[in-house]
Amino acid sequence: MADTIQSILKKFRQNNQSFLIPILQSVQEKEGFISKAATERISEHLRLSKSHIYGVASFYSQFKFNPPGRHSIKMCLGTACHVQGGDFLLHALEAEIGIIPGETSEDGKFDLDRVACLGCCALAPVLMIDNTIHSRMSVIKLKETLETYD
Amino acid sequence: MTEFKAIQKKALQEWLSLQNSPYPIIYVGMGSCGIASGAGEVWEQVHKTIKKENIKAQVHKVGCIGPCYLEPFLDIQKPGLPRMSFNNVDVQRTGKLVSEFTNGTGSKHKPLGHLGPQGKQINGTRSFWDQPMLKNQVRIVLRNCGIINPENINHYIARDGFKGLLKALNHGPEVVIAEIKKSGLRGRGGAGFPTGLKWQLCRKAKGNPKYLICNADEGDPGAFMNRSLMEGDPFALLEGMLIAAFAIGADHGYIYIRAEYPLAIERLKIAIQQMNDLELLGDNILDSGFSFDIRLKEGAGAFVCGEETALIASIEGKRGMPRSRPPFPVTSGLNGNPTNINNVETLATVPAILREGADWFSGIGTEKSKGTKTFALVGKIRRTGLIEVPMGTTLRKIIFDIGGGPLKPFKAVQTGGPSGGCLSEKFLDLPVDYDSLSQAGSIMGSGGLIIMDENTCMVDVAKYFLRFTSNESCGKCVPCRIGTSRILEILEKITAGKAEVKDLEILEKLAKSVKNGSLCGLGQTAPNPVLTTLKYFKDEFLEHIENNRCPAAVCRDLVEYRVIADKCTGCQKCVSVCPTGAITGPRSEPHFLDLEKCIKCRACYEICRFDAIAGDAIEIV
Numbered sequence: 001m002a003d004t005i006q007s008i009l010k011k012f013r014q015n016n017q018s019f020l021i022p023i024l025q026s027v028q029e030k031e032g033f034i035s036k037a038a039t040e041r042i043s044e045h046l047r048l049s050k051s052h053i054y055g056v057a058s059f060y061s062q063f064k065f066n067p068p069g070r071h072s073i074k075m076c077l078g079t080a081c082h083v084q085g086g087d088f089l090l091h092a093l094e095a096e097i098g099i100i101p102g103e104t105s106e107d108g109k110f111d112l113d114r115v116a117c118l119g120c121c122a123l124a125p126v127l128m129i130d131n132t133i134h135s136r137m138s139v140i141k142l143k144e145t146l147e148t149y150d
Numbered sequence: 151m152t153e154f155k156a157i158q159k160k161a162l163q164e165w166l167s168l169q170n171s172p173y174p175i176i177y178v179g180m181g182s183c184g185i186a187s188g189a190g191e192v193w194e195q196v197h198k199t200i201k202k203e204n205i206k207a208q209v210h211k212v213g214c215i216g217p218c219y220l221e222p223f224l225d226i227q228k229p230g231l232p233r234m235s236f237n238n239v240d241v242q243r244t245g246k247l248v249s250e251f252t253n254g255t256g257s258k259h260k261p262l263g264h265l266g267p268q269g270k271q272i273n274g275t276r277s278f279w280d281q282p283m284l285k286n287q288v289r290i291v292l293r294n295c296g297i298i299n300p301e302n303i304n305h306y307i308a309r310d311g312f313k314g315l316l317k318a319l320n321h322g323p324e325v326v327i328a329e330i331k332k333s334g335l336r337g338r339g340g341a342g343f344p345t346g347l348k349w350q351l352c353r354k355a356k357g358n359p360k361y362l363i364c365n366a367d368e369g370d371p372g373a374f375m376n377r378s379l380m381e382g383d384p385f386a387l388l389e390g391m392l393i394a395a396f397a398i399g400a401d402h403g404y405i406y407i408r409a410e411y412p413l414a415i416e417r418l419k420i421a422i423q424q425m426n427d428l429e430l431l432g433d434n435i436l437d438s439g440f441s442f443d444i445r446l447k448e449g450a451g452a453f454v455c456g457e458e459t460a461l462i463a464s465i466e467g468k469r470g471m472p473r474s475r476p477p478f479p480v481t482s483g484l485n486g487n488p489t490n491i492n493n494v495e496t497l498a499t500v501p502a503i504l505r506e507g508a509d510w511f512s513g514i515g516t517e518k519s520k521g522t523k524t525f526a527l528v529g530k531i532r533r534t535g536l537i538e539v540p541m542g543t544t545l546r547k548i549i550f551d552i553g554g555g556p557l558k559p560f561k562a563v564q565t566g567g568p569s570g571g572c573l574s575e576k577f578l579d580l581p582v583d584y585d586s587l588s589q590a591g592s593i594m595g596s597g598g599l600i601i602m603d604e605n606t607c608m609v610d611v612a613k614y615f616l617r618f619t620s621n622e623s624c625g626k627c628v629p630c631r632i633g634t635s636r637i638l639e640i641l642e643k644i645t646a647g648k649a650e651v652k653d654l655e656i657l658e659k660l661a662k663s664v665k666n667g668s669l670c671g672l673g674q675t676a677p678n679p680v681l682t683t684l685k686y687f688k689d690e691f692l693e694h695i696e697n698n699r700c701p702a703a704v705c706r707d708l709v710e711y712r713v714i715a716d717k718c719t720g721c722q723k724c725v726s727v728c729p730t731g732a733i734t735g736p737r738s739e740p741h742f743l744d745l746e747k748c749i750k751c752r753a754c755y756e757i758c759r760f761d762a763i764a765g766d767a768i769e770i771v
């Protein structure tokens with residue numbers, strides 16, 4: 001794992017704050033979240049304090065600080081999805097998998113997050129599991145959709 | 151430039167050979183919305199079928215043509231005929247279409263329309279452009295979307311691509327700025343600032359290097375105009391950036407794009423690469439002495455980063471917090487240097503203006519709002535998708551003629567996203583332009599139009615937006631940080647049936663002080679959804695407060711679900727979907743709903759085919 005971080009950091013010049021967000025994005029893409037260890041390494045590379053890095057990372061909703069589940073669910077809570085019942089869907093989803101946004105289920109199967117909009121508003125409500133967008137979702141289709149993941 | 155003539159010639163040849171192909175050409179609509187509807191599987195099936203049946207055909211991907219509700223689209227072009235478009239195809243139908251329609255036995259498959267000229271029947275098929283959703287549109291920015299392969303620069307070049315750039319390079323920066331000023335183009339990112347004037351200010355500003363930033367953050371949740379455009383015709387944006395950079399004298403360009411748009415990012419990367427290969431980007435572009443490069447910066451999920459000063463902070467690697475203006479970015483932006491920021495649609499409109507002339511452009515639209523505007527038509531409406539209409543088109547025409555109206559009686563239309571407002575029926579004849587919308591208390595915004603009907607609760611909508619803005623408030627200034635949370639608290643009280651009438655006064659006062667006291671546009675506009683709903687839908691607020699009733703049966707605390715025993719056939723469908731096991735009962739007997747366990751997710755209500763579940767607006771005491 002240390003090597004993954006090393007190979008990411010190699011691509012960015014040292015001591016240049018403008019690389020902080022791209023670095024965080026690369027780390028999250030490779031490891032799924034921003035670990036304490038990763039923060040330490042980034043801090044050395046860019047000569048920024050760990051709390052500074054956390055301050056920037058936590059400002060943006062994209063970054064996670066907990067290990068993700070095997071599948072990541074992103075529930076769209078944009079306006080179109082809200083008007084088409086997205087709130088009800090999230091409610092049922094929380095009950096179905098037993099976690100709320102920001103958490104990972106105990107069996108490590110799913111993690112859940114909300115996003116502002118996935119850009120498929122014409123097909124609302126939508127949710128994304130890993131990289132697949134499930135459009136025109138409904139509470140009814142929820143169970144069978146979740147069952148296709150293991 | 152002679153070199154470019156050769157490039158053009160080659161591109162045209164490729165495009166014409168496609169149009170005059172002796173073999174069928176198959177196009178699959180592969181925008182994000184198409185893919186979310188299953189276009190990926192359709193794409194695979196097309197390839198499988200041609201391979202299996204040894205069909206000689208070319209396959210191309212295209213972007214979204216607009217009517218997302220009809221996705222996935224599959225177009226087949228046979229020799230001597232225009233493209234025939236088929237809608238809502240699935241894997242099975244794709245296989246049949248590809249094998250039967252291409253060899254001429256598929257006459258039973260009726261296309262939705264042909265992509266040939268409007269008003270003309272071809273082989274008994276009307277034009278795609280004559281459908282109600284399309285015939286009232288004027289497509290300037292979207293002219294290539296769904297038509298060209300967005301991953302092939304030759305398609306773009308063959309359709310007059312880069313002619314605007316050539317003109318710009320020939321006439322010089324001052325002429326370009328004068329032309330854009332004359333066209334009356336105003337920023338499509340929301341505020342409507344005159345584009346030519348912004349460019350002029352940046353050109354005149356002292357400092358080097360200068361930067362050009364394209365704002366592709368598209369923060370309005372419920373809008374996707376920029377996404378669709380970048381996926382369907384990335385080159386139009388990039389050509390617009392080249393022209394803008396040339397006009398202001400910028401050396402470096404950035405596209406700040408939200409990370410939720412992976413496909414748009416990929417298409418832009420491909421487009422940039424292809425432009426680099428043809429030396430349309432980089433050093434000494436087309437031998438003009440003008441050099442420009444473009445980098446992509448992915449946003450990290452913060453609405454406020456769409457605001458220009460916050461966006462710059464984010465590119466610099468900081469927390470995306472806005473700062474007070476002046477100084478404006480045109481004089482002191484990225485790294486303290488002059489920086490011009492424009493929205494995707496603004497920039498993508500520029501090539502057409504230079505190509506066709508400012509007079510042509512300013513002939514479209516209204517006195518103060520020129521040209522066309524794209525809108526994302528979503529929510530409770532029959533025909534959802536992306537449209538482009540002349541400025542000044544009425545809401546009624548957009549919602550009813552183009553969008554087909556809502557299924558249930560119309561209640562409201564929301565424009566401008568979290569910064570905009572909800573307009574009631576009496577505004578349906580309002581022409582959509584910058585000034586009319588702001589007079590009505592809303593804003594044009596970037597182009598999201600969300601239609602709401604009877605089943606939408608307006609208090610809930612106001613609460614939704616305030617939850618959004620209070621979450622997204624960066625926390626820097628007090629009115630916005632504290633004010634939006636306080637407004638949200640009151641709205642929560644109302645939807646829980648716990649408010650008093652005097653809370654409405656407090657609500658209005660608070661909203662006004664947040665509007666006046668906030669540092670940036672986020673806070674200054676965040677109260678708009680509340681102020682407009684309060685103004686135009688006050689009855690609904692009062693109904694929640696005085697009678698503890700939510701007329702639309704949306705507010706969870708004010709609704710209760712029950713089984714109507716007379717109607718329940720005991721089919722157990724609801725039992726199978728209930729996530730908490732709140733419904734029980736043996737087969738063929740009326741079921742029982744345990745209110746203690748019910749989380750009011752509405753699953754039973756939606757699945758019941760016998761109307762045996764009632765979602766009543768209850769009165770709580």
Ligand SMILES: Cc1cc2nc3c(=O)[nH]c(=O)nc-3n(C[C@H](O)[C@H](O)[C@H](O)COP(=O)(O)O)c2cc1C
Nearest residue numbers: 337338339365368369456457458492493496671672
């Ligand atoms: C809170 C907030 C969010 C914004 N989000 C966006 C956005 O997502 N896209 C955009 O183009 N402009 C957005 N803007 C407007 C930009 O600050 C800026 O005015 C615009 O990008 C200028 O481009 P234009 O002149 O081409 O419209 C936002 C403004 C505010 C206050």
Ligand code: FES
Nearest residue numbers: 076078081118121
């Ligand atoms: S609002 Fe859900 S995808 Fe846009």
